Amino acid sequence: MSGPLYRAPRGVLEYLPPRGEEFLRVRERLAAPARAAGYSYLELPVFEQTALYARGVGESTDVVSKEMYSFTTRGGDEVTLRPEGTAGVVRAVLEHGLDRGRLPVKLWYAGPFFRYERPQAGRYRQLQQLGIEALGSEDPALDAEVIAIGWEGYAGLGLRGVRLDLNTLGCAVCRPAYREALVAFLATIEMDAETRRRATVNPLRVLDDKRPEVRDRLAEAPLMSTFLCAECRAHHDTVRTLLADVGVPWRDEPRLVRGLDYYTRTTFEFVHDGLGAQSGIGGGGRYDGLAEVLGGPALPGIGFGLGVDRTLLAVEAEGTGLAVAAPLDVFAVALGPEAGREVFSIVVSLRRAGIRTDQAFGNRALKGAMKAADRSGAAYAVLVGSRDLAADVAQVKDLVAGNQTAVPLSRLVDTLTRLLQEKDS
RNA sequence: GUGGGUGUAGCUCAGUUGGCAGAGCACUGGGUCGUGGUCCCAGGUGUCGCGGGUUCGACUCCCGUCACUCACCCCA
Incomplete structure (x- = not known):
């Protein structure tokens, strides 16, 4: 077969009938708990100035250093197809002064995101994500709310194999001491050049390495939990108490770091084992310093991004079905x-x-x-x-x-x- | 970026030591001029991913290339 004249670009996922209906259903079900909790819909551009991501997400991250779809416009602007949602939401909040009114501001969004990676099962260059962000409060109840909303979204789809991993990364007060201890430790172990480089740029992310031989060498690494300041410890304890109160189960995962630089305190990830190697179906955390990095006032925030593509894969892996109704009378x-x-x-x-x-x-x-x-x-x-x-x-x-x-x-x-x-x- | 697997009809796939390219599903028409689901008959589509090479002859063997796919790093 010589094939058609044109093909879809590499690494994109197309939802054809009848799967398209299932995709819509998944997205609706994931959004329902957020809407029920007073989050308002926000439609944002799918591209932004490249500098927004470089600053906000962090130069040292994989997302920024090697996965961005960046280009120069006819007018000479450097822009990038959005690789994630939080930076754009915070930019819009600051630009339009949404933080000047009643706080916290609670927002949700959904749509395509772009990362230039080699595609594989559950990983696409254009991915569909649904996210929520709550800005303007440090209340740990907001952390618990965001996590619970994600949990309820998966539950609403009938998923039974979702696991919640939870950790805290500390804050500007307690993290520097931990970082120092970690750097000292990393200097004592053996690692390849790429990992060594990562260790100097962002040592915490080395903890996230999933290679068994690397994990073994990290067995004795110091953990953030022993360095937490009193406020961070209290914050984290409250989050966990509230989750326990409403019956959301989690697993403490002291090595959970996540790939973006802006996270502070609470970080979490929703994991499912039915999708091949890419097991994360959603994740998020608190980012109390991000607004200031982007030139705004101190504006704490917490949010998540849920992978709609991966969630559909999880639904299919569990074989629970979505009961899409007959389309015609x-x-x-x-x-x-x-x-x-x-x-x-x-x-x-x-x-x-x-x-x-x-x-x-x-x-x-x-x-x-x-x-x-x-x-x-x-x-x-x-x-x-x-x-x-x-x-x-x-x-x-x-x-x-x-x-x-x-x-x-x-x-x-x-x-x-x-x-x-x-x-x- | 690195490695493994796979490319044959719209879809899912057969194709034996190298000898004229197949099945099922789907689609269209017919089987009492106006009636579907089961059944029967008929019909069509292929640069066998692409380009070289070996050979009397290549879907089959060799080389290259592209695409898809899975995996590594990392992430949704």
């Missing part, structure tokens, strides 16, 4: 061109009455049209031929039971409305 069929005109009017009338309706197009043979009616999933077929036209009726056929009755055209909408209601109950 009625399928209309015309026999001959004169009837075609009548059928078109019928179809539009039915739709205006809230009945989901499609029709056979293209002058198909009746047998083929009925086959199309059958496969459409509609509960009823409406047939109109010249004999019916002469009698001012349409044939209404129950596609499940198989019986058919003539209904006067003037009563067609009412009759079908009633039949569909009866079927529902």
Whole structure:
């Protein structure tokens, strides 16, 4: 096969029917708990000035150093397709003064994000994410709320294999001492050049290495938990108490660091084992210093990003199903061109009455049209031929039971409305 | 960026020591001039990923290349 002239760009995921409906369903279910908790929707640009990510996310991160889709515009601006959501949300909050009103500001967003990586199972160059951000409060109850919202989102999809990993990274008061201790420790162990480089730029991220041989060497590494200041310890204890109170289970994961520079205190990750090597289906944390880094006032914040693609994979891996409803109520069929005109009017009338309706197009043979009616999933077929036209009726056929009755055209909408209601109950 | 696997019909895949490219599904038409689901008949599509090489002859063997895929680092 020489193949079509054009192909989708490398590493993008396309959701074709019927999977597209499942994708939408997943996104709706993940968003529901956030909307129920007073988070407002925000639609942001999918590209920003490159400097926003370089500063906000951090030059030392993989995301910025090797995964950005960056380009220069015709006007000479350096821009980047958004690799994550938080930096853009904080930028918009600061730019438009959303932090001047009632705090905390609670926002949610969804859409595509871009990272230039080698694609593999569960990892795409264009990925779909849904996120929430709460800014303007250091209250640990907000940390617990954000985590619980994520948890409820997965629960709403019927997922049973989601695990929550939880950690705290300390703050500007206590982290420097820990960092120093960690650097001292890292100097004593053996590591490859790339890891050594990472250790100098951002030593905490070395802890996140998943290679067994590296993990072994890190077994004796100092942990943040022993360096926490009183405030951070109290904050973390409260978060965990609140989660326990509402029955959200977690696993303390003292090595959970996460890849972005802006995190402070609470960090967490939702993990699922059904997707191959990429097990993280969502994650987030607190970023109390980010607004200041971006030139704004002190504005603490916490949020998460949930991977919609990966969540759908998890749903499919668990085989729980999403019960996507039949898309149609009625399928209309015309026999001959004169009837075609009548059928078109019928179809539009039915739709205006809230009945989901499609029709056979293209002058198909009746047998083929009925086959199309059958496969459409509609509960009823409406047939109109010249004999019916002469009698001012349409044939209404129950596609499940198989019986058919003539209904006067003037009563067609009412009759079908009633039949569909009866079927529902 | 590095490594493994796979490329044959729209989809899922067969194809024997190298000898004329197949099945199922799907699609379209027909089987009583106006009736689907089961059944029967008929129909069509392929640069066998692409380019070289070996050979009388290559889907098959060799080399290269591209794509897809899985994995490593890392992340959603």
